[in-house]
Amino acid sequence: MRNPILWLLAACMLSSVMVIGLRHDSRVLYAQLQKLQHERDGLNIEWGQLLLEEGAWSQHRRIEAVARAQLGMELPIPQQVRVVTLPGSNKP
Numbered sequence: 745m746r747n748p749i750l751w752l753l754a755a756c757m758l759s760s761v762m763v764i765g766l767r768h769d770s771r772v773l774y775a776q777l778q779k780l781q782h783e784r785d786g787l788n789i790e791w792g793q794l795l796l797e798e799g800a801w802s803q804h805r806r807i808e809a810v811a812r813a814q815l816g817m818e819l820p821i822p823q824q825v826r827v828v829t830l831p832g833s834n835k836p
Contacts (some may be wrong), residue, residue, distance in 0.1 A: 811817040
Protein backbone atom coordinates (compact mmCIF):
# COMPACT_ATOMS: atom_id res chain seq x y z
CA MET A 745 0.00 0.00 0.00
CA ARG A 746 1.89 2.98 -1.24
CA ASN A 747 -0.50 5.83 -0.68
CA PRO A 748 -3.94 5.32 0.87
CA ILE A 749 -5.02 8.75 -0.34
CA LEU A 750 -4.62 7.63 -3.97
CA TRP A 751 -6.74 4.53 -3.28
CA LEU A 752 -9.44 6.64 -1.65
CA LEU A 753 -9.37 9.09 -4.55
CA ALA A 754 -9.67 6.23 -7.08
CA ALA A 755 -12.57 4.70 -5.13
CA CYS A 756 -14.29 8.08 -4.96
CA MET A 757 -13.87 8.63 -8.71
CA LEU A 758 -15.15 5.13 -9.46
CA SER A 759 -18.22 5.58 -7.28
CA SER A 760 -18.90 9.01 -8.90
CA VAL A 761 -18.78 7.49 -12.37
CA MET A 762 -21.12 4.70 -11.26
CA VAL A 763 -23.58 7.22 -9.76
CA ILE A 764 -23.58 9.20 -13.02
CA GLY A 765 -24.23 6.02 -15.02
CA LEU A 766 -27.03 4.91 -12.72
CA ARG A 767 -28.71 8.34 -12.82
CA HIS A 768 -28.55 8.31 -16.62
CA ASP A 769 -30.11 4.83 -16.71
CA SER A 770 -32.78 5.99 -14.29
CA ARG A 771 -33.67 8.97 -16.49
CA VAL A 772 -33.85 6.80 -19.61
CA LEU A 773 -36.11 4.29 -17.87
CA TYR A 774 -38.33 7.08 -16.49
CA ALA A 775 -38.74 8.54 -19.99
CA GLN A 776 -39.65 5.07 -21.28
CA LEU A 777 -42.16 4.67 -18.44
CA GLN A 778 -43.83 7.98 -19.33
CA LYS A 779 -44.02 6.95 -22.99
CA LEU A 780 -45.62 3.61 -22.09
CA GLN A 781 -48.10 5.28 -19.72
CA HIS A 782 -49.09 7.70 -22.47
CA GLU A 783 -49.55 4.78 -24.88
CA ARG A 784 -51.64 2.94 -22.25
CA ASP A 785 -53.87 5.98 -21.80
CA GLY A 786 -54.38 6.22 -25.56
CA LEU A 787 -55.27 2.53 -25.75
CA ASN A 788 -57.75 2.90 -22.86
CA ILE A 789 -59.45 5.77 -24.69
CA GLU A 790 -59.59 3.72 -27.90
CA TRP A 791 -61.02 0.74 -25.98
CA GLY A 792 -63.79 2.92 -24.56
CA GLN A 793 -64.62 4.24 -28.02
CA LEU A 794 -64.73 0.69 -29.41
CA LEU A 795 -67.11 -0.38 -26.63
CA LEU A 796 -69.40 2.52 -27.48
CA GLU A 797 -69.24 1.64 -31.17
CA GLU A 798 -70.00 -2.01 -30.42
CA GLY A 799 -73.04 -0.94 -28.42
CA ALA A 800 -74.28 1.21 -31.27
CA TRP A 801 -73.78 -1.52 -33.88
CA SER A 802 -75.54 -4.17 -31.80
CA GLN A 803 -78.72 -2.26 -30.99
CA HIS A 804 -81.85 -4.24 -31.83
CA ARG A 805 -83.36 -1.39 -33.85
CA ARG A 806 -80.32 -1.22 -36.09
CA ILE A 807 -80.20 -4.99 -36.59
CA GLU A 808 -83.89 -5.03 -37.45
CA ALA A 809 -83.48 -2.12 -39.89
CA VAL A 810 -80.57 -3.84 -41.66
CA ALA A 811 -82.52 -7.12 -41.81
CA ARG A 812 -85.47 -5.35 -43.40
CA ALA A 813 -83.47 -3.19 -45.82
CA GLN A 814 -80.73 -5.55 -46.99
CA LEU A 815 -82.28 -8.98 -46.49
CA GLY A 816 -85.93 -8.18 -47.08
CA MET A 817 -86.92 -9.78 -43.78
CA GLU A 818 -90.29 -9.01 -42.16
CA LEU A 819 -92.02 -10.12 -38.99
CA PRO A 820 -94.21 -13.16 -39.63
CA ILE A 821 -97.97 -12.88 -39.39
CA PRO A 822 -99.60 -15.02 -36.67
CA GLN A 823 -100.68 -17.66 -39.23
CA GLN A 824 -97.02 -18.21 -40.20
CA VAL A 825 -95.84 -18.85 -36.64
CA ARG A 826 -95.29 -22.52 -35.73
CA VAL A 827 -94.74 -23.77 -32.16
CA VAL A 828 -92.20 -26.56 -31.80
CA THR A 829 -92.48 -28.85 -28.79
CA LEU A 830 -89.37 -30.66 -27.64
CA PRO A 831 -89.72 -34.37 -26.83
CA GLY A 832 -90.09 -34.94 -23.09
CA SER A 833 -90.89 -31.29 -22.42
CA ASN A 834 -94.18 -29.79 -21.33
CA LYS A 835 -93.16 -26.34 -22.54
CA PRO A 836 -93.38 -25.24 -26.18
